[in-house]
């Protein structure tokens with residue numbers, strides 16, 4: 583998958599080995615192996631993608647190029663170290679920053695219903711829930727013009743609920759987009775914390791779960807026709823979807839995405855929410 587070159591045959595072999603090592607290590611990193619739906623996924627606008635994920639449906643393709651994710655992970659580690667180094671005490675003696683602490687958005691005796699994750703930063707001095715996003719500079723411009731989209735916005739409020747569950751009093755959520763560019767570019771989207779956004783997202787997730795575990799779903803044996811009833815979304819990010827299979831006419835093998843001719847062929851364009 584990776585493009586490799588080298589200065590002569592030895593260099594080419596060495597480049598291929600390093601690329602293999604990077605791809606293998608990234609594919610086996612804890613985040614890549616996670617199966618439970620995390621706060622970053624709950625607000626995915628595409629119900630079909632969430633259904634594939636919840637059913638642990640075989641992916642239609644490899645995880646894709648891991649380099650953006652590796653660089654993003656490195657940036658998160660740098661921010662974690664930076665805020666840990668700048669830790670300060672509040673007047674009541676508590677630390678100002680909670681850095682990369684695991685929070686429980688929803689607890690449940692049923693393991694699959696638990697929603698939990700690591701919150702990038704919580705600033706007790708301002709009651710702000712922070713999330714870092716390292717993005718390409720054209721993507722940063724998109725977020726600046728159009729806002730963060732439903733998935734990131736939901737994620738921010740879910741972490742707000744997680745901090746509330748941990749005994750904090752969040753006032754505000756903020757997503758900080760930093761551009762991968764030759765000069766520093768930072769854009770912050772922020773709004774007041776709203777618990778209802780998080781609760782609505784959890785309710786939606788539960789309704790999707792109920793649908794995919796219904797007797798109707800079982801009796802359909804999850805065939806292509808059943809999958810056509812699971813809506814997609816115009817805001818779906820198909821390029822990053824593990825079940826994206828361009829031109830697919832069989833949804834059990836993969837999804838053609840939202841703008842593919844196969845959608846019209848099967849007459850389920852009206853299901854696109």
Ligand code: SF4
Nearest residue numbers: 628631814820823837
């Ligand atoms: S390919 Fe696109 S439309 Fe299909 S499940 Fe994935 S995100 Fe949804």
